[in-house]
Amino acid sequence: MQNRPAIVAVGRTKFGEHYGKEPEKLIEEAWLAASNECNVERKDLEACYMSDCFLPITNKLGLEEGFLSELTELHVPMEVTRSFSAALLTACHAIQAGVYNKVLVGGIEKMTDRWDKIRDDLMLLEDPWSYYAGGTPEANHELMLRAYIKKYNIAGENLDKLNIALAHVSVKNHANATKNKYAQFQRKITVDQVLNARKAAHKSLGLYDFAPISDGASALILTSEAVAKKLVANPVYVLGCASATDYLNYSAREDLSRFVAAEIAMKNASQMANTASSDLQVIEVNDQSTVMELVSLEDLGFCERGTVWKNIYESCQNNKNFYEINGRQLFVNTDGGLKADGNPLGATGGAQVFEIYRQLKGEAGERQVNVGNGSPKSGCLLEFEGFGTKAYVSILGEKKD
Amino acid sequence: MSSEPIERRVSYLGDRLRASRCQSCGKEYFEVRDYCSNCGRKSFGKMDDIDLFYDKGKLELCTFINEPTNKFMKLSSFVYGIISFHDGKIRVPGRLTDQLINDSDDVDFSGLEGREVVPRFRRRYSVGKSDLIPTISLAFTLADEYYPHQEYSVLTPNKEYDIPGVVGYGVYTSRFRIKESGLERAVPFIDEDSATAAVEAGKLALIHSGVDSRLVGKVYVGSESNPYAVKPIASKVAQVLKLGEEDGDIQGVDAVDTEFACKAASSMFKDASSLVSYPRSGIKYAMVIGADNAQAAPKGCLGGELDTFVGYGGAAFIFGKHDVIAEVEGWYSCTSDTPDFWRRDGEPFPMHGGRFTGDPAYFKHVRKATCKLMERFNLKASDLNYFVAHQPNPQFPVRIAKELGFRDEQYLSSLQIKKFGNTYSGCSPVGLAAVLDIAEPEERILVASYGSGAGSDAYLLRTTSQLVDKRKRQKVNVKFQAENPFIEYVDYTTYRRLKLGL
Numbered sequence: 087m088q089n090r091p092a093i094v095a096v097g098r099t100k101f102g103e104h105y106g107k108e109p110e111k112l113i114e115e116a117w118l119a120a121s122n123e124c125n126v127e128r129k130d131l132e133a134c135y136m137s138d139c140f141l142p143i144t145n146k147l148g149l150e151e152g153f154l155s156e157l158t159e160l161h162v163p164m165e166v167t168r169s170f171s172a173a174l175l176t177a178c179h180a181i182q183a184g185v186y187n188k189v190l191v192g193g194i195e196k197m198t199d200r201w202d203k204i205r206d207d208l209m210l211l212e213d214p215w216s217y218y219a220g221g222t223p224e225a226n227h228e229l230m231l232r233a234y235i236k237k238y239n240i241a242g243e244n245l246d247k248l249n250i251a252l253a254h255v256s257v258k259n260h261a262n263a264t265k266n267k268y269a270q271f272q273r274k275i276t277v278d279q280v281l282n283a284r285k286a287a288h289k290s291l292g293l294y295d296f297a298p299i300s301d302g303a304s305a306l307i308l309t310s311e312a313v314a315k316k317l318v319a320n321p322v323y324v325l326g327c328a329s330a331t332d333y334l335n336y337s338a339r340e341d342l343s344r345f346v347a348a349e350i351a352m353k354n355a356s357q358m359a360n361t362a363s364s365d366l367q368v369i370e371v372n373d374q375s376t377v378m379e380l381v382s383l384e385d386l387g388f389c390e391r392g393t394v395w396k397n398i399y400e401s402c403q404n405n406k407n408f409y410e411i412n413g414r415q416l417f418v419n420t421d422g423g424l425k426a427d428g429n430p431l432g433a434t435g436g437a438q439v440f441e442i443y444r445q446l447k448g449e450a451g452e453r454q455v456n457v458g459n460g461s462p463k464s465g466c467l468l469e470f471e472g473f474g475t476k477a478y479v480s481i482l483g484e485k486k487d
Numbered sequence: 488m489s490s491e492p493i494e495r496r497v498s499y500l501g502d503r504l505r506a507s508r509c510q511s512c513g514k515e516y517f518e519v520r521d522y523c524s525n526c527g528r529k530s531f532g533k534m535d536d537i538d539l540f541y542d543k544g545k546l547e548l549c550t551f552i553n554e555p556t557n558k559f560m561k562l563s564s565f566v567y568g569i570i571s572f573h574d575g576k577i578r579v580p581g582r583l584t585d586q587l588i589n590d591s592d593d594v595d596f597s598g599l600e601g602r603e604v605v606p607r608f609r610r611r612y613s614v615g616k617s618d619l620i621p622t623i624s625l626a627f628t629l630a631d632e633y634y635p636h637q638e639y640s641v642l643t644p645n646k647e648y649d650i651p652g653v654v655g656y657g658v659y660t661s662r663f664r665i666k667e668s669g670l671e672r673a674v675p676f677i678d679e680d681s682a683t684a685a686v687e688a689g690k691l692a693l694i695h696s697g698v699d700s701r702l703v704g705k706v707y708v709g710s711e712s713n714p715y716a717v718k719p720i721a722s723k724v725a726q727v728l729k730l731g732e733e734d735g736d737i738q739g740v741d742a743v744d745t746e747f748a749c750k751a752a753s754s755m756f757k758d759a760s761s762l763v764s765y766p767r768s769g770i771k772y773a774m775v776i777g778a779d780n781a782q783a784a785p786k787g788c789l790g791g792e793l794d795t796f797v798g799y800g801g802a803a804f805i806f807g808k809h810d811v812i813a814e815v816e817g818w819y820s821c822t823s824d825t826p827d828f829w830r831r832d833g834e835p836f837p838m839h840g841g842r843f844t845g846d847p848a849y850f851k852h853v854r855k856a857t858c859k860l861m862e863r864f865n866l867k868a869s870d871l872n873y874f875v876a877h878q879p880n881p882q883f884p885v886r887i888a889k890e891l892g893f894r895d896e897q898y899l900s901s902l903q904i905k906k907f908g909n910t911y912s913g914c915s916p917v918g919l920a921a922v923l924d925i926a927e928p929e930e931r932i933l934v935a936s937y938g939s940g941a942g943s944d945a946y947l948l949r950t951t952s953q954l955v956d957k958r959k960r961q962k963v964n965v966k967f968q969a970e971n972p973f974i975e976y977v978d979y980t981t982y983r984r985l986k987l988g989l
Contacts, residue, residue, distance in 0.1 A: 229548045289550065
């Protein structure tokens with residue numbers, strides 16, 4: 087394909103609670119970090135694509151483009167989307183169409199400013215009828231787990247293994263986050279802690295199965311292929327990017343045990359990138375819950391349906407930081423995932439790109455994954471808006487032609 | 488602050504569980520749709536309106552919620568899941584209601600999944616004191632427990648009577664009770680109020696009567712615990728039960744709330760009977776509902792004496808001239824300005840005249856109405872099969888019955904105060920329903936209501952053979968609810984919490 091969009095720099099803030107910082111301070115920090123990395127000045131930017139899921143609700147802040155304009159002293163076109171991947175997708179289309187050559191993609195969220203009402207907001211936005219019926223943001227994940235267990239008839243010893251595999255997802259993500267200075271939780275947890283939290287909650291999923299609420303921002307600079315080559319030695323290309331949608335109301339969907347939108351987005355992104363899932367070595371999935379990480383690996387085609395829990399269970403017996411699936415090593419959420427790195431909705435996808443970018447460039451430090459005798463060549467990220475209502479898949483890597 | 492349009496739209500769909508079905512492919516949607524997204528443009532205008540209000544569903548998947556969102560905080564812990572209807576053609580989210588679960592309880596989901604559930608009309612969640620009260624029927628109870636599923640099938644009327652009368656009725660009380668010194672009283676679940684009881688009672692009356700809801704031309708709801716000072720319960724009842732001819736989102740029915748303490752509903756029996764008899768009214772059936780979440784100040788507070796007797800529930804009666812089960816032969820009403828019980832606007836609990844509530848209030852009026860009616864029809868106590876009096880406490884109805892010369896077997900079966908408590912506007916109607924549940928054809932019933940303030944309505948009813956024919960249409964009768972094995976007893980603190988509501 088002609089003119090692959092290329093990422094030339096990434097930046098982010100620490101995720102967590104930023105009590106003393108206004109939202110704009112966070113995006114400023116992320117953008118400056120990216121700008122320093124590749125020596126792109128604000129005046130070079132031709133457009134900005136920014137995402138925030140619900141700043142207008144959490145911070146009563148509309149027209150986010152306005153403060154971004156003030157911040158950069160730019161009057162270029164700026165658009166706001168709800169997720170980082172949506173901003174990236176739109177930016178990629180603009181670059182490919184030849185409209186712009188250098189754009190900023192950013193994401194931001196300030197959830198702890200409204201910590202007391204955030205679950206009501208999240209649920210009402212995610213699935214209003216479920217909210218009216220009493221649903222919580224956690225409930226749909228638990229129902230999906232039930233649907234999965236029932237669909238694949240998992241019982242007895244296998245059910246225990248599935249539950250332990252889910253706990254391992256969280257344990258692995260927390261372990262990865264200890265090597266990530268930006269992560270919200272930089273401490274290890276144990277399988278027992280995860281299981282005890284479930285027991286304490288009297289539920290199938292507990293505190294350690296869910297991503298937290300977070301503040302944070304992330305940014306990247308996206309350019310055309312020609313500009314990228316002048317700016318950096320080895321840019322990371324967006325080889326494929328696609329999105330798909332599903333019903334707002336989870337209960338009305340055809341299959342409750344998977345995310346159809348993720349499957350479709352992956353199919354289309356792979357086609358665009360001309361890659362097979364076997365080419366992808368580092369994966370970032372949207373683990374709003376441990377169930378989501380598990381199901382997503384099947385939705386993305388890394389594993390046969392109904393079987394991934396076995397692979398995870400086996401892989402984690404030796405506390406390795408990768409999953410061994412069909413004889414392949416799959417590195418998933420090396421930054422700690424949403425669970426431990428944090429989940430500031432609008433910025434989350436930016437952190438996922440940040441991680442894949444660092445891994446592909448061999449800049450991930452302690453977290454660096456080595457495949458064969460070097461850093462991985464390609465990776466992908468999956469991001470959701472809502473509970474699987476929108477899915478975005480972006481495939482990043484070296485240009486193959 | 489409520490958004491009126493949003494509230495209207497959500498409750499319009501959610502109260503009745505309105506749905507659509509494509510005529511060509513059969514796909515169903517939980518919403519009102521003009522076309523099928525499966526069939527596209529060609530299905531435009533070829534969608535059938537269906538609803539799940541009288542259906543039973545299946546709890547497919549469930550989980551336990553013990554940390555609800557803010558608006559559900561007062562429900563504290565509940566089972567939430569996905570309910571399917573019509574073999575999975577429609578799936579909706581829903582919560583199980585009528586369950587008191589501690590957040591430390593272990594809930595066995597496997598025992599719940601696959602069970603049949605019935606939609607219940609309830610309050611949706613908590614809102615501010617000045618907000619609109621949100622309602623919904625995405626609250627369910629297990630069909631094999633307190634409230635079984637009952638089909639609503641419309642009967643084609645086959646006999647027209649000269650004298651109008653009762654064509655069907657329904658009594659609704661909650662699953663919860665408080666038991667103190669031999670007296671059981673119905674306690675609403677936390678998501679119930681007088682409006683939800685009115686709808687549920689009306690639903691049961693439609694099921695029992697087999698009356699086509701489109702032919703109900705007027706609905707009266709008598710209550711003294713309407714959660715609104717201004718906004719009728721009757722409009723909610725009319726919309727949810729689809730009374731009168733439906734035209735878009737508006738019902739061709741007259742609906743009005745009435746208030747006269749405990750006789751707010753019984754007073755309208757004669758109006759309903761007259762209305763269906765008036766040759767030019769065009770109204771075939773009229774529904775009268777009495778429903779109350781009977782208010783009382785907590786024990787130990789001024790007015791708290793009432794808290795020994797107040798209950799929760801409602802009864803609905805449908806009047807008409809077709810397939811009558813009990814003819815209304817006549818009535819006598821009396822009124823005086825006796826201020827024995829009152830509640831000022833804005834006050835949560837009523838006050839009462841203490842020692843005067845019996846004499847001259849209750850006894851004088853009930854005695855007057857009953858005697859006058861018997862005099863008019865030239866009847867002695869022994870000519871009647873049943874006597875039903877208003878039951879503010881267990882003593883008053885017995886005392887007046889004995890005084891008027893009735894034998895135990897004539898009034899004992901009507902005494903429901905010991906099972907449900909004083910359900911205020913629902914009280915004498917519940918007593919009448921209990922008698923209709925067991926009466927034989929060609930029996931005569933005298934029912935005398937009492938409303939503080941004060942007045943009494945006495946009615947003379949004569950049962951017909953259709954009473955027995957229709958009886959099998961009603962599983963959820965008074966006895967079923969009074970002696971139900973799934974009744975749950977609560978202590979005084981829980982009772983006050985539940986009664987206060989969401």
